[in-house]
Amino acid sequence: MDEFEAVVEEIAARVVPDTEERERLAGVAGRVLAAAEAAVDDLPVAADVVQVGSTARGTWVSGDRDIDVFVRFPPDLPRADLERYGLQVGRAVLPDGHEEYAEHPYVKGTVEGFDVDLVPCYRVADATDIQSAVDRTPFHDAYLSARLDADLAREVVLTKAFLKGIGVYGSDLRTKGFSGYLTELLVLAYGDLRSFLAAACDWRPPVELDPEAHGRRSFDDPLVVVDPTDPERNVAAVCSTDNVARLVHHARVFLADPTVERFDPPAPTPLDAERMAAELDRRGTTPFALRFDAPDLVDDQLYPQLEKSLAGVAGELDRQGFDVLRAAAFADETAVLFVECEVAARPAVARHDGPPVWVGGHAAGFYDKYAESGDVYGPFVDGARYVVERERDHATARSWLESDALFGVSLGVRVEDALREGYEVLGGEETVALAGEFGADLARYFDPRP
């Protein structure tokens, strides 16, 4: 057994569910399915019940306690009826459950210590005919179930554990990493964890896989895995370039030097105010933080809005010459747009280029406007153009952040609302106050290794 196999065996002992866990889960799932089928029998329409997801296929990581059950209705059933019948079945199976809302409302509850989702969907003929995203799930399940044996399932679990360990597992819009379905397709494609990692070492994005060789459009993504159940869909669409690059990095490092720690890295020690002050002092930058009450949104809505807002604010500070070294958004009770500037203040004047002197009326208009203002240096001639040095709107990053001009940049809608309610600007050393709420985020910020 080589070093790779030794590490993987040690990890497998932890993450691959053992017989006892499998039997226990199968028992609970069987009782949930039976209850759901009984409830379906009381409905005035025909419907069937399927278990889906990693616990249906034996590809869950030990300790996951999610059982997903879908109730499939005829595609011509009105949506209101589907929702009503779906909740009726859910409440029958999970009397202590509560409603949640994805594309339809559904019921979430617990059975014998397991988290159970009971979700209604349409039983369409083909995955390309879906009426909502959840309708696709049973097709994914059927495709994988037909192809995964126990050995492959074990490799899927190990691969998920690897991707979790390096921080790129999850297709939520905060992580923007590898979904469970994507991971299973990659293992199917490459055969096992080791072959997958060896292949990733040689990836040069864009990388395209098309297991059913039926893709019929092109995608502008670093990783493309054409959905075997839908030729129009890239299963890896959400996966960011950063995360593909991180996978390539960790695959290379792990194959060269396999360690258990890559699956299970130590959590960083949260940064305290004193260590943050020391980092800022060492870096010599000027950070600014916009801090405001976090909008009450699920993560999949909150993080895209924070990122859009951060890009707007950091982009504008950069354009204004406050040169942004790095930036990040954090959210907990409060939300923070953290922008680390290389330049905190600029001169009172800024160069403003006018038109070439020989562009007739436009040039004369520019010259006359400024020649009469008296508040500028120039207009003078530089090369072909008129140029003036005129007063900057904001000589400091703080001045801009504290002004209404902030709302001139592109912001997430709910972030903009929250900012209009009020925000605090912290600058330089003041930002160490963030270490309390965001010590873990800041630890990663100041130690950003992949």
Add this chain to the structure above:
Amino acid sequence: MDEFEAVVEEIAARVVPDTEERERLAGVAGRVLAAAEAAVDDLPVAADVVQVGSTARGTWVSGDRDIDVFVRFPPDLPRADLERYGLQVGRAVLPDGHEEYAEHPYVKGTVEGFDVDLVPCYRVADATDIQSAVDRTPFHDAYLSARLDADLAREVVLTKAFLKGIGVYGSDLRTKGFSGYLTELLVLAYGDLRSFLAAACDWRPPVELDPEAHGRRSFDDPLVVVDPTDPERNVAAVCSTDNVARLVHHARVFLADPTVERFDPPAPTPLDAERMAAELDRRGTTPFALRFDAPDLVDDQLYPQLEKSLAGVAGELDRQGFDVLRAAAFADETAVLFVECEVAARPAVARHDGPPVWVGGHAAGFYDKYAESGDVYGPFVDGARYVVERERDHATARSWLESDALFGVSLGVRVEDALREGYEVLGGEETVALAGEFGADLARYFDPRP
């Protein structure tokens, strides 16, 4: 008489030589030519004597006191003989004169209060056969003399006066403006000052004139006037884009509102230390000055070297992020490279982009180098690339200016020599010490209107 004509009449009275000035000059020139011809008769070779230049053609600006006399030798005369005989004639005509050196040595002296140059050249058959640049002058003189009558000569004088007034007259390498010959060709082309200015208002460089329609190559200059005596030569080659733009500007403004002041602008009041401090305070910039002993060079060598050095220093400061707003070189007893920075200091760390993670050995080499150094932040992944934040070589502009790294940029040879002998770095408020020696230059710098 319209406003334009009224202004021009007033200027003409000052700048167009009157009959008395013309007769006086003709008398002196006649005596110089006669003396030169007598001296030529004593030589063992055949040579002739011609008066050239604006005083030969009646196109000088009143008060100019330059008489240029060329002695033309057969083209097969060895260069050493040409120089020897040339100096012999020069010393005979100008016994109190002294030698100077352009392409050949020649004699410069005064006769009855006029400055006389006595220059040897070759009498070649065609301007394209010249052996040195001075051989061309008699061809220029012949071309213009055959075409300029008294009316055109008056327009040439007025045009020269206009170009002087707006600061663009002179083909020396400090001014990089319009030579006398170029001015005369432009007046020949357009007919008079007014038509020339009206045409300039419509110029959209590159502008090309070819009076003899014999040009046979292309030029990469904003203004091209093909030499009527040499189809390969652009008479306006030295004229900078700035100066063409200035002409267009002043032509437009003057035609719209003719004033005597445009021919005769008031000299700026030299800036004193107190006013300079006020300007710096208003601008909020951080200027730096490198001050050193001016190399002992003629202006046509000194200024190009200073400009090359300024471009090297300012360009590197800009690249390092000390964002240069404007820069200028001054020279008197000392020489100064003056660079006005928008940013005087940057953080201790700077971003350094590595290769894309998937560029095999190169990426691994980058990662391993920095992962083991411990002195950097990262390597981390940003998009496709490895990135580190590592210590900057120079966190302040002053630190770089005071280091040997200064000599890593492109500098004029004699400027580099002078800097190696020693230099002083003035920063911020310290630069007001320049106001003593360079008050006039600084006044133009801080009031840079065209």
